[in-house]
Amino acid sequence: MSAYCGKYHDELIANAAYIGTPGKGILAADESTGTIGKRLSSINVENVEENRRALRELLFCTPGALQYISGVILFEETLYQKTASGKPFVEVLKEGGALPGIKVDLGTIELAGTNGETTTQGHDDLGKRCKKYYDAGARFAKWRAVLKIGPNEPSQLSIDANANGLARYAIICQENGLVPIVEPEILSDGSHDIAKCADITERVLAACYKALNDQHVLLEGTLLKPNMVTPGADSAKVKPEVIAEHTVRALQRTVPPAVPAIVFLSGGQSEEEATCNLNAMNKLNGKKPWSLTFSFGRALQQSTLKAWAGKTENIENARAAFLARCKANSEATLGTYKGDAAGGAGVSESLHVKDYKY
Amino acid sequence: MSAYCGQYHGFGFRGFEIVSDVLALEPQKSFNWIDMLDTCGDCLTASELIAQVSFETIHRNELIANATYIGTPGKGILAADESTGTIGKRLASINVENVEENRRALRELLFLTPGALQYLSGVILFEETLYQKTADGKPFVDVLKEGGVLPGIKVDKGTVGLAGTNGETTTQGHDDLGKRCKKYYEAGARFAKWRAVLNIGPNEPSQLSIDANANGLARYAIICQENGLVPIVEPEILVDGSHDIEKCAYVTERVLAACYKALNDHHVLLEGTLLKPNMVTPGSESKKVAPEVVAEYTVRALQRTVPAAVPAIVFLSGGQSEEEATLNLNAMNKLKGKKPWSLSFSFGRALQQSTLKAWQGKAENVEKARTAFLGRCKANSEATLGVYKGDAAGGEGVSESLHVKDYKY
Numbered sequence: 001m002s003a004y005c006g007k008y009h010d011e012l013i014a015n016a017a018y019i020g021t022p023g024k025g026i027l028a029a030d031e032s033t034g035t036i037g038k039r040l041s042s043i044n045v046e047n048v049e050e051n052r053r054a055l056r057e058l059l060f061c062t063p064g065a066l067q068y069i070s071g072v073i074l075f076e077e078t079l080y081q082k083t084a085s086g087k088p089f090v091e092v093l094k095e096g097g098a099l100p101g102i103k104v105d106l107g108t109i110e111l112a113g114t115n116g117e118t119t120t121q122g123h124d125d126l127g128k129r130c131k132k133y134y135d136a137g138a139r140f141a142k143w144r145a146v147l148k149i150g151p152n153e154p155s156q157l158s159i160d161a162n163a164n165g166l167a168r169y170a171i172i173c174q175e176n177g178l179v180p181i182v183e184p185e186i187l188s189d190g191s192h193d194i195a196k197c198a199d200i201t202e203r204v205l206a207a208c209y210k211a212l213n214d215q216h217v218l219l220e221g222t223l224l225k226p227n228m229v230t231p232g233a234d235s236a237k238v239k240p241e242v243i244a245e246h247t248v249r250a251l252q253r254t255v256p257p258a259v260p261a262i263v264f265l266s267g268g269q270s271e272e273e274a275t276c277n278l279n280a281m282n283k284l285n286g287k288k289p290w291s292l293t294f295s296f297g298r299a300l301q302q303s304t305l306k307a308w309a310g311k312t313e314n315i316e317n318a319r320a321a322f323l324a325r326c327k328a329n330s331e332a333t334l335g336t337y338k339g340d341a342a343g344g345a346g347v348s349e350s351l352h353v354k355d356y357k358y
Numbered sequence: 359m360s361a362y363c364g365q366y367h368g369f370g371f372r373g374f375e376i377v378s379d380v381l382a383l384e385p386q387k388s389f390n391w392i393d394m395l396d397t398c399g400d401c402l403t404a405s406e407l408i409a410q411v412s413f414e415t416i417h418r419n420e421l422i423a424n425a426t427y428i429g430t431p432g433k434g435i436l437a438a439d440e441s442t443g444t445i446g447k448r449l450a451s452i453n454v455e456n457v458e459e460n461r462r463a464l465r466e467l468l469f470l471t472p473g474a475l476q477y478l479s480g481v482i483l484f485e486e487t488l489y490q491k492t493a494d495g496k497p498f499v500d501v502l503k504e505g506g507v508l509p510g511i512k513v514d515k516g517t518v519g520l521a522g523t524n525g526e527t528t529t530q531g532h533d534d535l536g537k538r539c540k541k542y543y544e545a546g547a548r549f550a551k552w553r554a555v556l557n558i559g560p561n562e563p564s565q566l567s568i569d570a571n572a573n574g575l576a577r578y579a580i581i582c583q584e585n586g587l588v589p590i591v592e593p594e595i596l597v598d599g600s601h602d603i604e605k606c607a608y609v610t611e612r613v614l615a616a617c618y619k620a621l622n623d624h625h626v627l628l629e630g631t632l633l634k635p636n637m638v639t640p641g642s643e644s645k646k647v648a649p650e651v652v653a654e655y656t657v658r659a660l661q662r663t664v665p666a667a668v669p670a671i672v673f674l675s676g677g678q679s680e681e682e683a684t685l686n687l688n689a690m691n692k693l694k695g696k697k698p699w700s701l702s703f704s705f706g707r708a709l710q711q712s713t714l715k716a717w718q719g720k721a722e723n724v725e726k727a728r729t730a731f732l733g734r735c736k737a738n739s740e741a742t743l744g745v746y747k748g749d750a751a752g753g754e755g756v757s758e759s760l761h762v763k764d765y766k767y
Contacts, residue, residue: 289698
């Protein structure tokens with residue numbers, strides 16, 4: 001057997017291809033309880049289940065937003081939550097044409113003997129958990145591996161451990177009907193230049209695809225969620241066209257055409273930066289045998305959160321902000337974004353947090 | 359003192375900057391690096407610094423341009439690099455003596471076929487042929503270049519057994535490979551070829567075989583690029599066996615994935631390489647399948663393993679007959695789906711079989727032989743465009759299987 005060909009073969013391929021539909025992308029709303037707590041506290045909202053539920057309802061029930069969204073990544077708690085009127089969120093999403101997804105990793109832990117490098121845990125009974133999530137309506141999963149650039153980083157150990165961890169997670173997902181998003185995030189922290197980021201990204205992605213091949217993962221039923229190739233956070237910024245060129249070239253050198261879509265993470269980029277960079281990639285001429293779209297968390301929610309501030313009377317404003325970002329990113333996947341959504345409050349605010357932990 | 363040293367003599371580090379600026383503007387400009395390293399003591403600092411300029415700065419654009427050119431739609435490669443021993447077997451099959459003049463005459467027959475070179479972007483040569491000339495005294499490399507064909511050179515030194523395996527092999531030829539490549543580049547070669555061989559069996563290919571061959575290919579590839587030659591990466595999985603097409607697909611995907619990991623490890627510039635894989639087919643002892651099936655399995659295997667940065671894939675024909683190879687290539691180019699590399703040919707036997715039969719070593723048959731050769735070149739050119747209609751199948755021997763068990767060049 002060359003690649004997974006069990007009972008979910010056709011469904012995995014169809015769902016992965018659907019997520020990459022031009023004009024659509026992923027809303028990453030899978031912040032863990034701790035992480036969403038930080039977001040809520042930044043707008044002076046208490047971190048209780050009702051507020052977490054209310055925030056997600058604000059997003060998912062924004063009229064007209066779901067047409068731009070092919071998938072939403074959820075945290076486990078949210079998978080089982082409902083709207084105020086009692087409708088399960090997974091149904092809201094499905095009716096809106098958005099596939100529910102689920103974060104399945106259990107966070108990072110340090111690799112002994114390294115300079116603060118990590119691997120990601122969550123493999124134990126992962127198959128059982130995936131099956132449970134599939135039964136609850138999830139159709140794709142996400143697992144975040146984290147690497148960093150430094151004088152001696154990423155180390156070979158970090159690359160190998162994270163690549164193999166991702167591949168093992170990926171095949172277990174497929175065995176249980178979930179399309180795995182493969183996310184090897186290389187943090188933007190540092191003062192390196194864009195060429196260094198490109199070099200590291202190519203090394204990491206090559207290791208990932210070798211590991212995926214070793215584990216017999218069906219590439220047509222996966223998605224890739226990489227960082228864009230950019231200068232380090234402490235270095236001078238470059239234009240979107242430069243980011244687009246380096247990013248697409250890195251992908252051309254490492255990501256097999258069988259992968260249907262690449263859904264970028266936004267990292268610490270502001271909402272507008274992330275959209276402009278994605279737009280530039282889709283305008284670039286050259287070989288791009290996978291769709292290039294978004295899987296944004298902060299870069300889709302920042303101005304929405306600011307507008308909401310936890311108050312019911314602000315919901316309409318907050319939803320307008322969210323809809324605008326969804327539409328902007330949808331246009332960016334088609335290379336037609338004109339920058340008109342840049343007017344929102346906070347859209348150009350950097351979202352970089354050093355050594356970011358979810 | 360070299361010309362370079364004369365110009366920037368005594369400039370030291372500033373000389374390095376000047377060279378970098380010049381190269382940025384004129385990437386094709388060549389500097390006599392070797393001479394420069396032997397220059398006077400005043401310039402050693404500049405020499406050492408400049409010697410560190412990566413091969414990318416010197417040869418990068420040329421490698422990319424040549425690799426892309428070889429993949430031009432409508433063109434492909436003639437593999438005429440049979441070693442002396444192997445060409446001897448071919449000549450023996452038509453009762454021709456294996457002497458240098460006959461080997462030269464055969465290649466002249468091929469390269470001077472009127473109208474053939476337009477269908478070729480490259481010809482792989484054996485070392486002897488690189489330095490041979492037409493009967494009129496014109497160097498073959500000039501004939502090829504004037505015909506718009508890049509000369510290539512086989513640089514491996516054959517296979518050797520891997521101890522502890524069941525007859526598996528690795529390929530040798532790395533020693534002083536850089537020096538040899540440089541020499542070949544100066545003789546006019548612009549690409550190289552290195553054949554790794556794997557086989558399918560109950561326990562084959564072993565992990566050792568896959569790793570050794572993948573790393574051997576990657577090491578060869580980077581050395582070529584450092585010396586201006588586009589490396590053809592050829593991990594041939596022999597068709598021998600009774601396995602089905604699924605098994606071949608599985609092994610091909612494993613082997614290609616290992617190759618591209620190794621190429622990445624060795625910092626090879628993929629945009630300046632070519633891939634020469636086997637097509638994905640059932641084993642030679644199994645039932646044949648339709649060209650559309652071969653095309654589907656082959657293209658899928660490539661989609662799963664070959665990055666889009668690779669400009670072209672030039673298939674080997676293995677033991678396929680001339681017509682089979684052409685029909686399979688044609689089917690691949692008709693197939694719908696993602697194919698971000700051109701799909702073309704690098705055929706040896708599958709371009710020359712009927713030509714050899716027609717020639718029989720006799721001067722009076724040259725015209726007939728050339729007609730056969732032109733017919734196959736045109737057919738394969740059409741196959742790269744997916745427009746081949748099968749009209750060249752009438753030639754003698756075109757459907758004859760060329761499979762030789764456990765084939766050694």
